[in-house]
Amino acid sequence: MKIMSPTGHLGFTPIERGSFDLGVAEKPDAIVADSGSADIGPYPLGADLGHSPEDWQRGDIELCLLAARELGVPLVIGSASDTGTDRGVDRYVAIIEELAEEHGLAPFRLAAIRSEVEPARLVELAQAGVKVDGLNGRDPAGIETLRRTDHAVAVMGVEPIKAALDAGADVVICGRASDSSLFAAVAESRGLPRDTALLAGKLLECASFCAEPFMGKETVIGEVDAEGVTVYPMHPQQRCTPASVASHAMYERVDPYAEHLPGGHLDMRDLRFTALDERSTRVTGAVWRPSPAYSVKVEGAGKTGERALAVIGIRDPYTLSRLDQVIDWSRTKLAERYGTPEERGYEVFFHVYGRDGVMGEFETKPVVDGHEVGIIVEAVAPTPDAAHDVCVLASRNLFYARLPEVKGTAGGASFFSDEVLRARPAYEWTLNHIITLDAEGEEPTRAMQLFRTEITEIGKKAVLVK
């Protein structure tokens, strides 16, 4: 079967129309688009807000929905509205309903799979003895960590999505879902084995990122059979080569050989990449390794404070040679006025662009070797007013910093505008953990209750299955 992947993150920047139309002309058997990412940081999940303009999300959904209904093939969209909270699923369902009415689409079945999990529910589970184990070296989450989580989502694997497709859904809107599972579900619902179904997901999840040269938001197609997957791009100037596809197979993961999902992992140790022609590569050799336990990943974010930002520039070479002294002066004046950060629960960060603003502690040459720097002063405090005041005092004291031989005696820094910008609140990824609700070797019936599927007939408005 042919699966079309038009974007690696629906709505993040609009889908490129040229290669999308070429993809549709290939008559794919399904269109699959992931709409989520943890790259966008903890704020959208913690505050439960979308991260991209809804107009773009609607535009991408419209393209995919009309094409899928025209072709009569399934459309699967994962991690609705970036984070996959219930709000995101509700928004995408509403958009689908509006588009169906606007375009007068013939009736079709829409499945919504919600996967948000209340932090209070996680507290109950933890109190009942369920371990919330940390991923990638994190400690297990205790009650305190769960309580400071504002929103959490369970990350679904293949099973709930495949079940919705098997129940006859034409369009599936998923809450938080593993990207590769979206593709695997459509392949498995057509009878293909987990090994190649999931391999297809791994290769296609970021659309044109598996092709070269580097281009985003261009459509690629994967042909999946029981032995392997063949990928090729729809943009005329892109190529899927063994190098580009292999490079993508190791993208964004610590372990390039394993893709972990609820219920096991895809073993990619013996992958073989073969060029079929200049633009198509066939991949074989992936093996699904089931695990005894069905563990589900949970992502959570919690608020840590209010934020304010100010933008400052420094041009005087003498001052640039003593930047640390300037910043120390500012920190000293803050402590004099407000007490130390530890005493008073605030934090200030001086992001010095032109020295180490991009890489921070990883910068290998944390020195100024240009003629100016830009400093973003970032303040975090318990209230917006406190964050504002700390930010103002910190930035004005870059201006007032006392250096022994400075020639400019009218101010040691340039204010971009002597204003403080109220920024989004600070959030933190509190949960990057897994929970296992079912005993090893048992059917994961408790885990499946994390994923609530509702199927409606669009155009008739009747709830069919709940």
Place this chain on the structure above:
Amino acid sequence: VRLAELASTIRSKNAGVDHITFDSGCLSPDSVAELYGVDKERVTSFVVFEPAQAIKFTIRRRRPAGSAGEPDSFGSQCYPPLFEVDIP
């Protein structure tokens, strides 16, 4: 020879919210820790990925991506120091 002249792709990107993973070539775990000025314990993974003729190593962030004070939300601009690594 500079690594930048040998490798066609050198990149960095988030691997989950706590780590930045680097895809390059011709390095060792010790050289990576020294280059980026971090304790060896924070280089949490170092793997040879033969299909892409690549080395993949991963460094733990001080705070999770997107936390206040943490630069480079996507971890996507931490690779340029690798360009200058001298390959004998």
